[in-house]
Amino acid sequence: MTFTREKDFGTPEAMGEAVSLTIDGQEIAVPAGTSIMRAAAMVETDIPKLCATDSLESFGSCRLCLVEIEGRAGYPASCTTPVAPGMVVHTESERLRKLRRGVMELYISDHPLDCLTCSANGDCELQDQAGAVGLRDVRFGYEGENHLEGCKDESNPYFTFDPAKCIVCSRCVRACDETQGTLALTVDGRGFASKIAASQDESFLSSECVSCGACVQACPTSALIENTVIEKGTPDRSVVTTCAYCGVGCAFRAEMRGEELVRMVPWKDGKANHGHSCVKGRFAWGYAQHRDRVLNPMVRGAVDEPWREVSWEEAIAHVASEYRRIQKDYGTRAIGGITSSRCTNEETFLVQKLVRQGFGNNNVDTCARVCHSPTGYGLKTTFGTSAGTQDFDSVQYADVILVIGANPTDGHPVFASLMKRRLRQGAKLIVVDPRRIDLVRSPHIEASHHLPLRPGTNVAMLTAMAHVIVTEGLVDEAYVRERCDTEAYAEWAEFVSDPAHSPEAIEELTGVPAADVRAAARLYATGGNAAIYYGLGVTEHSQGSSTVMAIANLAMATGNVGKEGTGVNPLRGQNNVQGACDMGSFPHEFSGYRHVSDNAARAQFEQDWGVALDPEPGLRIPNMLDAATDGTFKGIFIQGEDILQSDPNTKHVAAGLAAMECVVVQDLFLNETANYAHVFLPGSTFLEKDGTFTNAERRIQRVRKVMEPRNGYGDWEVVQLVANAMGLGWTYTHPSQIMDEIARLTPTFAGVNYQMLDERGSLQWPVNAAAPGGTPMMHIDHFVRGKGNFVVTDYVPTDERTGPRFPLLLTTGRILSQYNVGAQTRRTANVNWHEEDRLEIHPHDAENRGIRDGNWVSLRSRAGETTLRALITDRVAPGVVYTTFHHPDTQANVITTDFSDWATNCPEYKVTAVQVTPSNGPSDWQQSYRAQAEQSRRIEPAEPAE
Amino acid sequence: MMSNDERLAYMAEQIYRNFAAQGRDMAIASTVDHIVSFWDPRMKAQAFAMLDDPAVRLSDGARAVFEKLRIETGAVG
Known part of the structure; x- marks a missing residue:
């Protein structure tokens, strides 16, 4: 594939009824709500633009996209003006060219004229548009007050911000808001003093920026540009491929120069990511060329x-x-x-x-x-197939989103951005997690309910929610009657109705006030389309499979399987x-x-x-x-x-x-x-x-x-x-x-082949004679197993217990910048954000132990001992500590035990009884392990050839 | 930490406990079905060896499961 830019229609797609209009003499029918700019682009008429791009809502600030509309006064911006029936539009006229040139003159009067040495030369919208409007001179000169001396921000290891090249079009700010949902960027100052600022005018690295790259992608100049483009030059070919990090499966254009990868750019037509990315997929691919790679077989x-x-x-x-x-x-x-x-x-x-x-x-x-082995067992037992029910886009139709045992903004960031967009539109959020994950409260998002349950009590919590739904008459009885095994339902309903499973009865066990559980259950059952998203905080328990089945029970009882905006959705860890x-x-x-x-x-x-x-x-x-x-x-x-x-x-x-x-x-x-x-x-x-x-x-x-x-x-x-x-x-x-x-x-793969994948971009299984184009959503009219199967999920406490020797509960997880064991991400600049595993500990627990923030602590369980540094935070509840497992020096799994899920042997990573004490240095295990690893990694030089 | 034999017996007991709400007989039957579906021949043989070893202490649940498993699979007792 040679290098071509993806077509940019200027504004997002609309979905209304067809509207007919005429653009430059050409008749066209487009969906109502479409902008004139987009309609024109659909007939290959590219109206000049700078602040518009089709991944962002129209903004109307650059005034370059002006058009003439018969019967209307003035020169409206085509990006913000929707089409109307019978409208007659002219995109080119002498008057329009003059206006556009005047606008472009103002931009260029405050822009460095270093195109030939600019790293975006040939890949710059400002450069292209200056050509498109026929700019030949700048009447205002280049010596007046300007921003050309602005200092570059090179703090981020992956991209550079050069304010001298910024035209303050706000595309980066809007990308951070609309696409990523972090809202880390803003336009600081007013009028000519306007400039892009990260957080409180901090460096990009120290700001709230999560380095997803959306701003870089949106930038029409080289104000925000990948460092690899600065170093290697612009790409000359591209290949569409799929990210090898998390289970979101983002599609990327691998943009190459010869045999060298220049950058990974999220592909707009990627059905899972729709042109968005995270710091890992977008930037953390340097491990592929890392010097640690072993290229020869060894024995x-x-x-x-x-x-x-x-x-x-x-x-x-x-x-x-x-x-x-x-x-x-x-x-x-x-x-x-x-x-x-x-x-x-x-x-x-x-x-x-x-x-x-x-x-x-x-x-x-x-x-x-x-x-996710418990997902396979649990969903096969209840629904008949070992997979999630929906596609990611389904979240756009959810009214209530229940996130349990998952931290999407860290583990599945691109899907989290889609979810956050829906939450900003007003969907309600319930978070069930021992830890106060970012989703609980972040810009423009606040969970209606956070149920910070004690680790290991998922099943009790979900059964209590089921108790509320059944005993308060919130079951979708028609759905259950039609779609589910009614005998199994009756047995389950009787079980969950037992007062022993009420929120009040389990309050002491879970540590969550009964009123909160009741309110969350009512919201889930009555709030409209309700979708459940879960992760390893569900599966990595001694009752991981039971928890998956308890989730499926809830969804079936409320009729939340088989339609848009609902379902049971495991967020898979690896690609x-x-x-x-x-x-x-x-x-x-x-x-x-x-x-x-x-x-x-x-x-x-x-x-x-x-x-x-x-x-x-x-x-x-x-x-x-x-x-x-x-x-x-x-x-x-x-x-x-x-x-x-x-x-x-x-x-x-x-x-x-x-x-x-x-x-x-x-x-x-x-x-x-x-x-x-x-x-x-x-x-x-x-x-x-x-x-x-x-x-x-x-x-x-x-x-x-x-x-x-x-x-x-x-x-x-x-x-x-x-x-x-x-x-x-x-x-x-x-x-x-x-x-x-x-x-x-x-x-389920009967209809899959490479030709079809190349033609369609992707296919969701089952792909077979019954579903030749694939199956975005499962269990629409009936469950794969026939009738949905309710399973009684009795709460069986884990045998991993706290006590005087090990009074705290350790739970583990991962962080945005690192990926699982870190073999890939530790060999990239992502270590800038997470150079070591830290132990999160509540201020009370730290105080009781004489531990200060940053102190080395010993973390000890019945299985083993390690040392790491403490991070004091109230994200975790008293009695709970948390760490990641990205660094072999820490070896968090020296601590975890061999207790596992009863059905699948998935390890119980999320519950380990531990003690934390101040420490001076590495544990005996860490020392002996390092010595063994050093000894084991020796490579004998190859003998010279004869 | 448990020995491998202890862990195997623990696994059987753990499966049984998760089916316990079905009542003892059904729980034993469900546990046996589960083991037939997911345990490899070596693990089953190890279970039978523990049944036959008077020195091994098995919980009532695990013993009942292993005994029924031996009958169901036709293994020689």
């Missing part, structure tokens, strides 16, 4: 030996021979694999195929085990968690969520793959580690996951890995897990391969290769090399062929 005999660089042939042959040896010595089930939610659908499909077809067992699992689950990465099911004991499904795979498959479920990740320490599980293939840092009870993970004889890690970097690996196979980034990701809306989107893999192979090719070394005879030459196989074997 070693034991984990205390240094790594030895070897050829791909030697590494692959070693892996195959070791796996076969282990199976010969210890049995077929002694090895397994872990697929990655960071890799493509095609790659995860191949890893699970390698395990089932090549290893001959079902010992395959995925990182969804530690995040391809949904896809990894869809692709058969769990040990008990094939792609499309069909159990391995299902004879018909298994026969289909057996016929396609030409081997008999194991009808017994395989091991989950924690079971693999247990089996390893028991001596029965000896080898593992881990693609793109760092279980040593991300999984709970680090010491147990380390013991499990250390007990194996062949640990193969495929990754971009020598991650923490690689400290216990025997073979390291270099991975490729999302920029270096083709494939697809599936986001939280079940949206399948293309990942496109924009540069050659620095390690030599795409990850799917590496898996194929291993498979063929084990004698499987795979012959894929492009990931599209893998997708064809997925479609052949997976009913």
Whole structure:
């Protein structure tokens, strides 16, 4: 693809009835509410403009887009004037050209004339429009009072603000308001003294700016410009691809100069992000070129030996021979694999195929085990399918939004911006979270109810809300009668109606006043379209699956499934968690969520793959580690996951890995897990391969290769090399062929292929004969399982209890600038915002322990101990502490225990009993771990060639 | 921290407790169904070995579940 700018229609799309008008003699019909500017652009008549862009509401400040309308006096701005029936518009006349030139003269009289050396040369709307209006001279000169001496703000690591080049069109301010919803920017001063200011005239870095890049994208000059464009020059080609960070799945234009990535620009036609982005996807891609990337395969005999660089042939042959040896010595089930939610659908499909077809067992699992496995179980049990019900755009029709156990502004920022827009329009918000997340109160947004429940009491809280809905007669009985299993409903209704489940009865347990719970339940049930959004604060509990089912119960009881603005919406953590689950990465099911004991499904795979498959479920990740320490599980293939840092009870993970004889890690970097690996196979980034990701809306989107893999192979090719070394005879030459196989074997993907994805941009599964164009919303007329299934969710307290030794509850989460274990974001300038994990502690708890802000503290649980610095804040309630898990130096998971969800073994990250005390330095574990890591990362220099 | 055997028994007991609202017999049956669906053969074998080991102390729930599991799966007792 060559470089072309995306067409800018000037103002947003309107949705009214068709209106006919004439523009420059051309008749056109457009929706009522459309601006003249947009209508003109639709017939390829580009009216000059500066302050208008189609991602923002019209503003009418630059006066460059003036037009003449027959029968109307004056020269109205085309951006703010809507079309009308029979209107006759002229966009060009001598008078208009004179007016526009006069406006442009004023702009240029206060703008540096350095176009040839400007970093935006050739990519500047001011430059283009000066040409478009025929500017040849500036009568006012360039020497008068101006802003040319304004100081640049270079505080942000990713972009520069140069006020000398600013035309104060307010596009950046409006982008921050309307698109991002942070409202960090303003126009400071009046008249000629007007200037753009961040927060209280602070630097961009120290202001409230979240570095989403919306202002940079909106800027028509180079006043706000990416530092990479300043350094590398403007791009000369672009490729549309999909972000590899969170589960929102933003589409981006990777704008390239030769083989070098210049910038990532959010794609306006991206169905998940509509041209918006966050600091990670927009800017934090430098890890792809980071010096820490390992580009050559490495092998070693034991984990205390240094790594030895070897050829791909030697590494692959070693892996195959070791796996076969282990199976010969210890049995077929002694090895397994872990697929990655960071890799493509095609790659995860191949890893699970390698395990089932090549290893001959079902010992395959995925990182969804530690995040959304309860979503799979809970939604399949209640609705019949393991996925969220809506697309993201559905939130625009919600009247009530219930956010439970999620922090969208940090974890899913682009969707959060869409949600915030709806909240600013007046939708009501209920937040159920132990911590006062930003959404509870931020500019122009305030939750109607924040229920700051004690960690571990989600099920009790949701059952109490159900109690209110049932006992106060707020159930949508017609919906339940028509759509749900009425017998299951009756049993559930009787259960929740028990006074033992009333808000008053559970108040002591949850710590939330009963009146607040009642009010929130009433609002959810009666406030109109009600949508639930949830995250890992729901799933990562000993009752994660029960909580998901309790959420589904609430939605069904109130008729809030199957229509716009409602639904049950899991916010997926990683870019391809949904896809990894869809692709058969769990040990008990094939792609499309069909159990391995299902004879018909298994026969289909057996016929396609030409081997008999194991009808017994395989091991989950924690079971693999247990089996390893028991001596029965000896080898593992881990693609793109760092279980040593991300999984709970680090010491147990380390013991499990250390007990194996062949640990193969495929990754971009020598991650923490690689400290216990025997073979390291270099991975490729999302920029270096083709494939697809599936986001939280079940949206399948293309990942496109924009540069050659620095390690030599795409990850799917590496898996194929291993498979063929084990004698499987795979012959894929492009990931599209893998997708064809997925479609052949997976009913919900039956209609998916690359050609269709390229034509349509994206598809939401199911895509099959019944829904050839995909399925944006599920369960419209009936649930996938037939009748919706109410499930009794009895509250069973976690066995992780506080007491005199461990009186506080630790809960963990993530922050906007960092991503999961931080392997990517720690290798970018995002460390400017979060260079270490901190422990949030309430002022009372800190005071009782003699802890001051910034002090080093010891954080100790029954599982282990670590040290980190304290951040004193009342965001957390007394008795609760909170930290992130982005930094291996902290190793937050040394603290977390091996308690897990009863149904899926998803770890209980969100509840750990701990004690916090002042500390002088790193824990014994941290010291010994650092020493081990240092020892393990040694690489022996390669022997010179003969 | 639990040993691997203890953890397996704990898992069975935990599943059973989450089905307990169904009543004892149904809870045992549901737990067995769950284990059949999600546990690998090695874990089931480990459960049966614990049943047969007089030194292992199992909760009433876990023992009842493992005994029914052995019958349902036709494993030799």
